[in-house]
Amino acid sequence: MKVYCYPKCTTCQRAIKWLDSKSIEYELINIKENNPDKETLRTLWQKSGLELKKFFNTSGILYREMELSKKLPAMNDEEKLDLLATDGMLVKRPIFITENVVLVGFKESEWEKVI
DSSP states (O other): EEEEEEETOOHHHHOOOOHHHOOOOOOETTTTTSSSHHHHHHHHHHHHOOOOGBBBOSSSHHHHHHHHHHHGOOOOOHHHHHHTOOOGGGGGGOOOOOOOOOSSSOOOHHHHHOO
16 A cells, blocks of 8 residues: 655645554655656546546645646646646645555545545
């Protein structure tokens, strides 16, 4: 299992604390330092079954500065993937990855079903 997170993100901190409380082993990847590339993001997106817009950190400073709420509706999926691959701070986190499942964001009930 892998978890993309940002150490200063409180949601990520809660997710890691939850995983640790369950004694679950995982590889922690700092998304700011090791942002997934376009093809990795494409794979995660397809595996997740979510809309691509769910992969954007809509509460992030960079998202707001770039006014992406206005721009994303006009972008195609390739452009969105290109954009997500430019900066880990644009990507919603944490991203929890198992062999068969990708979860974006931390909802304890969803994670509980997978673990």
